[in-house]
Amino acid sequence: MESLQKHPLTSKYKSTFIKVGLVSSLGLAHFFGQASHESNLLPKVENLNYKADALIEGFGRHRISIADARKYGRTATQKANQEAIANIIYGGAWGKTNLGNTQFGDGWKYRGRGIFQITGRANYEALTKWAKSKGFNVDYVANPDALLNEADSIIGALWYWSVRGIQKYAEQDNLLAVSKIINLGSVGAKGAPKGLADRVAQTNKFRKIFK
Known part of the structure; x- marks a missing residue:
């Protein structure tokens, strides 16, 4: 000790x-x-300020289409729409299977936060359950920003x-x-x-x- x-x-x-x-x-x-x-x-908190090309390169077209990457990614003439990006790359079938994101908006709500980035509804739920078992009165599902x-x-x-x-x-x-x-x-x-x-x-x- x-x-x-x-x-x-x-x-x-x-x-x-x-x-x-x-x-x-x-x-x-x-x-x-x-x-x-x-x-x-x-x-x-996770930085999702991606360029359009970086979205395709980093996440693949199975998670974001070329059209959406160009629509929401950062370019010389527009800022990245980080909320839309999070809901796309962490949403859909991939997000449900890998992160437990079951509701629209979960991708943004449960984007990475913390010292080690904790991402996805399922992880926020598991963290909350574990923390309560250790005697902490917390609810990171209801208040994900508490991890900041x-x-x-x-x-x-x-x-x-x-x-x-x-x-x-x-x-x-x-x-x-x-x-x-x-x-x-x-x-x-x-x-x-x-x-x-x-x-x-x-x-x-x-x-x-x-x-």
Whole structure:
């Protein structure tokens, strides 16, 4: 528990870290290293300010048509319609299957928020259920913007870390596995995680803090 006194956030939210069992120096170094890379430890809302061409390249025509990409994407003469973009790329059959977005507008309402970006109605529901089981009186389905508050962003990040089984690999000091889960979705994903060099650097920085 001594390690929790070594950083302002772990000291301030000590009981929250204890509730989820993230107390070891090694686990904390990996958690903060990855969180620092992803968001500089600040809760953020997803930026959907995409160019028209980037929408097709990034999400494919099975999620957004060329016509809609041109209509809502950013161009030299128009701003991106971020709400429309979110409802398209996170909606429809894909959004229902992958994110649990069942109602029109869920794509925008449950766009990514937090230290680690939490996206989709199903994830907001799962987070709320998990948080209540830990004794927190919260409802992120009703109030998704709460994840932009510091305390709630910590809860959200710890849920993300816990339900994805990341702590197991952090305790093994397997930085590549941790990075793959966060950036690529699973340990077995092919390819190198984006920003791996910085993830290593940030984790090493926090090793010194939590040693």
